[in-house]
Structures are given as C-alpha cells and as structure tokens.
Amino acid sequence: MDYKITVSIVYYDTDFNVFSETVNSLLNSSCVSRIYIVNNSGGEIPQYDDGGRIEIITPDRNIGFGAGHNLIIRDRYDILGDYHLICNPDVYFDGDVTRNLAVFMDSNPDAGLAVPKVLSVNGENQYAAKLLPTPADLAVRMFHQYLPDSFVERFNRLYELQDYSGDKSLRTGNLSGCFMFLRKSVLKKSGFFDERFFILMEDIDFSRRINTAAGSYYVPSVFIYHHRGRGSYKYFKQRMIHINSAIKYFNKWGWVFDSERKSVNRSLISVLGSS
Structure with missing residues (x-):
C-alpha cells in the first residue's frame, strides 16, 4: 500500500550535522510526502x-x-x-520505519499513537515506554545523583519497564515525544x-490523552536512533523548567489521586509479571 505521511519537526539550535541526519532519513522514506520544519531558533537552517x-x-x-507542533497538526490539520x-531534530533511522509504523496502525485500528523502540547512537535502549x-517518581528522576545507586537502579528498572523484553506492542500512556x-x-x-507546557511533560500529557481517546502503543519491533543529552537532569535552568512543567502536569x-494513572500502571506491572 502507498502511504502519504506528513511530518513536523520543531528545530531549536540542534547541531546541523545531527539535524541533517534527521532530514535525510525522512527524505529517504518514500512514504513521507511533506516535511514541515518549525524554526524556533529564528536563524538560518541548512x-x-x-x-x-x-x-x-x-x-x-x-x-x-508543543506550540510549534500545533502550528502544523492543528493549523494545517x-x-x-x-x-x-x-x-525530533536529533533522530535517524532507515527508510522502512515510517512504513512499518503505518502497517502497524493499519493492523491495529484502535491505535492512535505508535512509538518505536528508541536507541542511543551506541545502541543502548532509551526506554521509550514508561x-x-x-x-515521587519525577523527584527521583530529577535528583537521582543524591540517592543510592542501588535504589535508583531498582527504581528505573520498574519505572522504565526495563524487564519488558517482548517484541509485541505495549499500551501505555507515557511514551517518548521524540518520534510520535x-x-x-x-x-x-x-x-x-x-x-x-513550553517544553517537557507535554509528551506525557499528550500521549496519555491519546491513550484515553484511542490507544498509545510502544512498538519495540521497530527502532530508531536518538541523540539525547537529558539536560533537564543535568543543568539548573533546564531542571527548573522541568519542575515548572511537572507542577502544571500534576x-x-x-x-495524589489519579485513578487513570493507577489503572494504567497496574495493567503495565501485570504485563511485566507475565513477560
């Protein structure tokens, strides 16, 4: 089947060589019919x-x-x-990725969102589903350097669903925003x-709303590569932005009381126990 897939990228000061990997990956995909680049930097881009x-x-x-992507998905709907x-402007992949995700969506008509496995440039899993x-979870993530390593490792093992090793899709309301x-x-x-949400937490808010409206799925049989710095956990300014977004999110x-969170997480933990 021939697919016509549109794409939006919000660009802000990404290294041009990294950005070019992203754009060329999209241009090499025969399914991609249109690429919209929202240039939040304001300067020249390649x-x-x-x-x-x-x-x-x-x-x-x-x-x-989020507002940058809304210029496309809302205003050009x-x-x-x-x-x-x-x-994101810092991912790359082979030409079959977009087609494979479209095939997944065709085969799963309840799916509103699919996110592939996300690997770092050295092949490590970045755990796109959580x-x-x-x-308390976000506090541990933001201030992990002040906590015992053994505790952080056990925490991340559960929160990042690290024990899920299957190739089947997994439904969850918290999916990475780098490739949606x-x-x-x-x-x-x-x-x-x-x-x-100016930046950070908007992807969780977005993916859980889609999960309620239809279904948000992690698709580990498809993968991409992602350059990532996790600056919100390293630098004071980004951490303050993250805290501000977290306050808005909660x-x-x-x-404390979030019945949907409780239901979704209980279901995911059940899947982990049987995987």
Whole structure:
C-alpha cells in the first residue's frame, strides 16, 4: 500500500550535522510526502535537495515544543496525511520505519499513537515506554545523583519497564515525544498539544490523552536512533523548567489521586509479571 505521511519537526539550535541526519532519513522514506520544519531558533537552517517536500515556518519567537507542533497538526490539520509523524531534530533511522509504523496502525485500528523502540547512537535502549509518573517518581528522576545507586537502579528498572523484553506492542500512556507516529483522526478526540507546557511533560500529557481517546502503543519491533543529552537532569535552568512543567502536569491530572494513572500502571506491572 502507498502511504502519504506528513511530518513536523520543531528545530531549536540542534547541531546541523545531527539535524541533517534527521532530514535525510525522512527524505529517504518514500512514504513521507511533506516535511514541515518549525524554526524556533529564528536563524538560518541548512537547505536540502528535497524535491519540494520541505516547508519551513519561522515564528517571531521561540514558542516551545508543543506550540510549534500545533502550528502544523492543528493549523494545517486539513492537509495532513492520514498518518502524521512528530519527529525530533536529533533522530535517524532507515527508510522502512515510517512504513512499518503505518502497517502497524493499519493492523491495529484502535491505535492512535505508535512509538518505536528508541536507541542511543551506541545502541543502548532509551526506554521509550514508561509508567505514568507520580510526583515521587519525577523527584527521583530529577535528583537521582543524591540517592543510592542501588535504589535508583531498582527504581528505573520498574519505572522504565526495563524487564519488558517482548517484541509485541505495549499500551501505555507515557511514551517518548521524540518520534510520535499519529493517526490524524485521533487528534479530533484527544486534542492537540497543551501549550501550557513550553517544553517537557507535554509528551506525557499528550500521549496519555491519546491513550484515553484511542490507544498509545510502544512498538519495540521497530527502532530508531536518538541523540539525547537529558539536560533537564543535568543543568539548573533546564531542571527548573522541568519542575515548572511537572507542577502544571500534576495540577492538571492530580498529585495524589489519579485513578487513570493507577489503572494504567497496574495493567503495565501485570504485563511485566507475565513477560
């Protein structure tokens, strides 16, 4: 089957060599019909031999991750493909990835979102699927360097679902935002990115809303590579942004009482016990 897949990338000061890997991976995919680049940096970005498939949108300021993607998935909704890819500017992959995810979506009509296995450039698993976080979970993630290594390892083993070794898809409301393969029609049910989140936590909020409206799936049989710095855990400014986003997230979904979180996490832990 021929697919027409549209893509949006929000670019902000990514190394040009890394960014070019992303763009070339998309251009080498025959399924990708249109690539929208939202240039939040405001400066010049490289030009590519794109066959007319790339459109660059430059806001008058850095509007953030979710708002940048909303310029495409909300404001250009009527001209998106049946499937749309939200893609970070620091990933790369082979040309079959987008087709394979489209085939998965065709085979799973309840799926609104599919996220592949995400590997670092040296092949380590970045664990794209996780439990829905509690405030305590995020505190451990942000301040892990002050905690015993053995405790952090046990915590990450569960929170990152590290014991899930199967190749079958796994449904969860917390999926990485670096490569989100969407069924266009689900956006009418789930809504678009919540622009209260400038950056960080918006992917959890987005994927759990899609999981409620349809289904958000981790698809480990398909994989991509991702350059990642995890700056929000290393640098003070990014950590403060992360804390601010976390406060907005828990104000929205609940700090202590979150019945959906409890149900989703219980189901995931059950799957881990049987995998």
